[in-house]
Amino acid sequence: MNIVRGLIGGAVGYILGAALLMTIRVATGARAWEVESVSAGAWMFALIGWLLAVGVWRYWAREWFGLELVPYTTTGWRRYLDFDTDHKVIGIQYLVKFLTMFFMAGLFAMLMRYELMDNGEALLDSGRYNAIMSLHGTMMVFVAVAATVGAFGNFVVPIMIGADDMAFPRLNALSFWLIPPVLIALTVSFVSGGYDTGWTGYAPLSVESDVGGLFFNLAFFTLGLSSIIGALNIIVTVVTMRAKGMNWMRLPIFVWSIFVTSILSLIFTQFIALAMLMVVLDRTAGMVFFDPASGGDPLLYQHIFWFYSHPAVYIMILPAFGITLEIISHFSRKPLFGYKWAVGGLLGIMGMSMFVWAHHMFTSGMAEALRKPFLASTELISIPTGMIFLSAVGTLWLGKIRLELPMLFALAVLFNFLIGGITGVFLADVPVDIQLQDTYFVVAHLHYVVLGGGIFGLFAAIYYWFPKMTGRMMNDRLGKIHFWWMMVGFNVTFLPMFIVGLQGMNRRVADYTPDLVGTNRVISMAGFFLGTSFVVFLYNFIYSWIKGAKAPANPWGARTLEWQVPSPPPHENFEVPPIILADPYGYGEPDSDHADLGIGTLPKIQETVEA
Amino acid sequence: MSRYSSKAGRPLHDVVAFRIVSGGEQESNTRNRLVVVGVAWLIATVLGWWAVTAYDWHPFGASREARITDEAFDLLMLMAVPIATFVLVVIGYSLLRDRDRGQDVDGPPIRTNRTFVVGWLAVTTILSIVVIITPGFSGLDELRAYPEPDLVIDVKGERWSWEYTYAESGVQTRGTLMVPIDTRIMFRISSTDVIHSFWIPAFRIKMDAVPGIITTTMVTAEKLGTFESADELRVQCAELCGVGHARMWTGVSVVTEAEFDAWLEASAG
Missing domain, CATH: 2.60.40.420 (Cupredoxins -  blue copper proteins)
Incomplete structure (x- = not known):
C-alpha cells in the first residue's frame, strides 16, 4: 500500500520538479522541454516525493510541523513492505532486495555468455551487448557494495554489540527506501535503450551516451546517498551503542569489518556522487568538465571515479573477510588467531586503500612519474591483506573443524581470494599490466575478488545467519549441493578467463578473434552451470523460510551475542542489556564467558563484576 | 536439531588432555606436523614450478617489450607458486587432520604465536618490497631505457x-x-x-x-x-x-x- 503511495508521491514530485524547471527554462529563454535537463532536476524532486509518501511523512516528518505522527500498526509480513524502523526488518528488506538485483544481473550475465559462445554477433548486436554488459556490471557492483553491509550490517551488528537497535532507526529505514528508486532508475535506463559505457561510465563517452546514461548516473548517485546515510548510521551505532564492557578489543571481527567498511563508504562515496553529478552537468548544462575542446579534461573523470571506486573494492571485500574470520573461529572451535593482527589488517587495508586508485590508470596517459608510486603502494597493500590470511590460517591450525555449510563458503572465500589476490599482484606490476589492462585477465581477476570473495562471503553469511533471521534451518543437503555446484561452476568459468585474457581477448566486446572460440565455449557452458546452481539456492531459500525445520537459538554453538537470544530475536533483542565480560572467542578456555545476559545464566560472574 | 551442543564455549576432555600432556610430547607432536606440512609444501611447490614453467602462458610476442613483459610475468609466477602452495597446504592439512569428527569439543585456546606472526609479517613485507623492486621498478626502467626514436x-x-x-x-x-x-x-x-x-x-x-x-x-x-x-x-x-x-x-x-x-x-x- 505504502509502495503505491510512494510511487504516486514520486510521480507528483517529478511533475512538480519538471514544472518548476520548465518555468525556469522558459524564463531564461530556453526550450521548455528537453528530456535530460528536465529529468535530471525533477529526479531530485521525485526522490523527495517518493520518500515522503512512502512513510517519512506519516511516521517522521509530521512532527517537524507539530502534527501528530500516524501510529505504526503494520504487523506480520506486511512490515517488510512498510517504512519499518526495526533493524531486523530492514536487514531482511535489504537482503531480499539485493538478492533480487543479484539474480537479475545474473540473468544478464547468462545473455552475455550466450552471445560470447561464438565470435561474430549471434544473439545480440554490439549495441545490445554493450547495454546488457553495462547493466550487468552496474547492478552487480551495487549488490557487492551494499548487500552484505545492508543486510547483515543491519540485522546482526546491533545484536552482536548488545544494542537494541541502530542509533538512528528512522534514518535507517530512509536509507533502505532510497534503494527502490535506484532500481526504478535502472529500469527506466534499460527501457529507454540503456547505455553503452560499462559501469565505469568513462567521460567523454558517457557524456555523449543516450538518455539511458543519464538514468545510470542518477541511479548511482541515489545509491551513493543511501550508502552515505547507512554508513553514518553504522559508525554512530558501533561507536555509541556497544553494551557495557564491549570495548574495542572485544568486538566481534565481523563488527570490525562492517565498521571499517562504513568509514570507507562515508569518506569516499561522495566522490562517486561527484563524478556522476559532473557527468550529469556536462550532459544537461553544458559545463564541459570533461570536454578538452573547451578546456576540460577526460582524465579528471577517471581520477575522481577511481578515488571512490578503488576503496569501493574494499567496501565489497572487507565484510566478506569479516564473515570469513568470524565463521572460521566458531567452526574451528578456536579463538580467532592473532585477533589484533586481523583488526590491524582491516585498518591497514582501510588506510592504504586511499593511496592506490591510479593503478587502474597505468595506461590512461597520466604522467609517467605516477606509475612507480602507485605500483609500490598497490603491492604494499598485500601486507595487511596477508594479515587476514594469517589470522585464518592460524585459527584453522589445530582446530576442531566442523565443515558445516557456512564454513564451506568461508573456506571458499579464502581459496578464491587467494587467486584473486595473487593475480592482483600481477596486475599491479606495470609492465605486466600494460599488456593485461582491459583484457579478460582483469575480468577474471575482478570476478575472483568480487564474486569469489565478496559474493561467496555474502552466501556464507546467508547460510550462517539464516536460522537467526527466519527462525528456520536451511536444508543442509540442498545447501551442500548448491555449494559444490556454485564452487565448481565458478572456478571452471573464471579460471579460463585468465587464459583468454593472456591470449589477447579484450574485455567489453561482443566479438573476438576466431582462435578463442573453443575456450569461450567452455567458459559459457561453465557459466550456465554456475547460473543454474542458484536455482537450487532459491528453492532452498524460499522453501526453508516457509517450511524449514524450526531453528534453535544457537544451532552452531557459536559464542557471539546474536546466538544467545531466540531465533528470530525478539523486538529490541535483549530482555536486559547484556554485560560483556570477554571477547567472544574464548573457545577451549574453561572459565571464559563472552557475556552475562542478566537472565540468571551467570549469577556469580555478575556479582564479581558488580563488586 | 543440531549435532553440536549449543552451550557456548564448553571446554571438554581433550582440551584438558591437551593441557596436561607433558611438554615434550606436545612438542614432538607439533614437530611432526610441521615436518609433514614442510615436506608437502616443498613437493607442492616443486610440482607447481614444474607446471607453471611447462605451460606456455604467452601468445606470440614480437618485440623487445614483449620479452620484458613476459619475463616479468614469469618471474611473478615463480614467486606466486610457493605463496599459494603454502596457504593451500597449511589449510589443507588442517582440514584433513584437525576435523571435529563428532566429538563436539573445542580446540586448544591458542590466541597467537609470536614466531609465526613475526615470521609471516617479515616474509610478506620482504616479498612485497621485492616485487616492487623487481620486476616492478626494474621492468619499468627497462621499458624506458631507449627514449630516442628512429x-x-x-x-x-x-x-x-x-x-x-x-x-x-x-x-x-x-x-x-x-x-x-x-x-x-x-x-x-x-x-x-x-x-x-x-x-x-x-x-x-x-x-x-x-x-x-x-x-x-x-x-x-x-x-x-x-x-x-x-x-x-x-x-x-x-x-x-x-x-x-x-x-x-x-x-x-x-x-x-x-x-x-x-x-x-x-x-x-
Whole structure:
C-alpha cells in the first residue's frame, strides 16, 4: 500500500520538479522541454516525493510541523513492505532486495555468455551487448557494495554489540527506501535503450551516451546517498551503542569489518556522487568538465571515479573477510588467531586503500612519474591483506573443524581470494599490466575478488545467519549441493578467463578473434552451470523460510551475542542489556564467558563484576 | 536439531588432555606436523614450478617489450607458486587432520604465536618490497631505457578506425600498420572523439588515446610477421568506445627495413 503511495508521491514530485524547471527554462529563454535537463532536476524532486509518501511523512516528518505522527500498526509480513524502523526488518528488506538485483544481473550475465559462445554477433548486436554488459556490471557492483553491509550490517551488528537497535532507526529505514528508486532508475535506463559505457561510465563517452546514461548516473548517485546515510548510521551505532564492557578489543571481527567498511563508504562515496553529478552537468548544462575542446579534461573523470571506486573494492571485500574470520573461529572451535593482527589488517587495508586508485590508470596517459608510486603502494597493500590470511590460517591450525555449510563458503572465500589476490599482484606490476589492462585477465581477476570473495562471503553469511533471521534451518543437503555446484561452476568459468585474457581477448566486446572460440565455449557452458546452481539456492531459500525445520537459538554453538537470544530475536533483542565480560572467542578456555545476559545464566560472574 | 551442543564455549576432555600432556610430547607432536606440512609444501611447490614453467602462458610476442613483459610475468609466477602452495597446504592439512569428527569439543585456546606472526609479517613485507623492486621498478626502467626514436608514427583514434601518419614522410594510411624490424619506434597517440586505447597484443604495448592530449609509447619489433601469420599482430582498441569498439582494429605487419623503405616510397609516390 505504502509502495503505491510512494510511487504516486514520486510521480507528483517529478511533475512538480519538471514544472518548476520548465518555468525556469522558459524564463531564461530556453526550450521548455528537453528530456535530460528536465529529468535530471525533477529526479531530485521525485526522490523527495517518493520518500515522503512512502512513510517519512506519516511516521517522521509530521512532527517537524507539530502534527501528530500516524501510529505504526503494520504487523506480520506486511512490515517488510512498510517504512519499518526495526533493524531486523530492514536487514531482511535489504537482503531480499539485493538478492533480487543479484539474480537479475545474473540473468544478464547468462545473455552475455550466450552471445560470447561464438565470435561474430549471434544473439545480440554490439549495441545490445554493450547495454546488457553495462547493466550487468552496474547492478552487480551495487549488490557487492551494499548487500552484505545492508543486510547483515543491519540485522546482526546491533545484536552482536548488545544494542537494541541502530542509533538512528528512522534514518535507517530512509536509507533502505532510497534503494527502490535506484532500481526504478535502472529500469527506466534499460527501457529507454540503456547505455553503452560499462559501469565505469568513462567521460567523454558517457557524456555523449543516450538518455539511458543519464538514468545510470542518477541511479548511482541515489545509491551513493543511501550508502552515505547507512554508513553514518553504522559508525554512530558501533561507536555509541556497544553494551557495557564491549570495548574495542572485544568486538566481534565481523563488527570490525562492517565498521571499517562504513568509514570507507562515508569518506569516499561522495566522490562517486561527484563524478556522476559532473557527468550529469556536462550532459544537461553544458559545463564541459570533461570536454578538452573547451578546456576540460577526460582524465579528471577517471581520477575522481577511481578515488571512490578503488576503496569501493574494499567496501565489497572487507565484510566478506569479516564473515570469513568470524565463521572460521566458531567452526574451528578456536579463538580467532592473532585477533589484533586481523583488526590491524582491516585498518591497514582501510588506510592504504586511499593511496592506490591510479593503478587502474597505468595506461590512461597520466604522467609517467605516477606509475612507480602507485605500483609500490598497490603491492604494499598485500601486507595487511596477508594479515587476514594469517589470522585464518592460524585459527584453522589445530582446530576442531566442523565443515558445516557456512564454513564451506568461508573456506571458499579464502581459496578464491587467494587467486584473486595473487593475480592482483600481477596486475599491479606495470609492465605486466600494460599488456593485461582491459583484457579478460582483469575480468577474471575482478570476478575472483568480487564474486569469489565478496559474493561467496555474502552466501556464507546467508547460510550462517539464516536460522537467526527466519527462525528456520536451511536444508543442509540442498545447501551442500548448491555449494559444490556454485564452487565448481565458478572456478571452471573464471579460471579460463585468465587464459583468454593472456591470449589477447579484450574485455567489453561482443566479438573476438576466431582462435578463442573453443575456450569461450567452455567458459559459457561453465557459466550456465554456475547460473543454474542458484536455482537450487532459491528453492532452498524460499522453501526453508516457509517450511524449514524450526531453528534453535544457537544451532552452531557459536559464542557471539546474536546466538544467545531466540531465533528470530525478539523486538529490541535483549530482555536486559547484556554485560560483556570477554571477547567472544574464548573457545577451549574453561572459565571464559563472552557475556552475562542478566537472565540468571551467570549469577556469580555478575556479582564479581558488580563488586 | 543440531549435532553440536549449543552451550557456548564448553571446554571438554581433550582440551584438558591437551593441557596436561607433558611438554615434550606436545612438542614432538607439533614437530611432526610441521615436518609433514614442510615436506608437502616443498613437493607442492616443486610440482607447481614444474607446471607453471611447462605451460606456455604467452601468445606470440614480437618485440623487445614483449620479452620484458613476459619475463616479468614469469618471474611473478615463480614467486606466486610457493605463496599459494603454502596457504593451500597449511589449510589443507588442517582440514584433513584437525576435523571435529563428532566429538563436539573445542580446540586448544591458542590466541597467537609470536614466531609465526613475526615470521609471516617479515616474509610478506620482504616479498612485497621485492616485487616492487623487481620486476616492478626494474621492468619499468627497462621499458624506458631507449627514449630516442628512429621512427615516429602518429596514431589517431576515431570512432571506429585508426589512422597512421609516418611523421617524416607524411605517408598516411587507415589500413595495415607497417613497421620495420629492429627500429626504435615512437607512437604519438591522440583521439578526435572519445577515449580509445592503442593496443598491439604481440608487442605488449598499450596506451590510451585521449582527446585533447598526445600520449606516447615506444616499441622495438624483433620478429617479422603479419596479422595473417599471427592475429596478435593487430592494433586493437582496448577501451570501450561505443558500438564499433570490438571491430576497431587493423592488422600490423613487421617487415625488413628494405621492405619498409620500399613500401614508404611507393605509398608516398
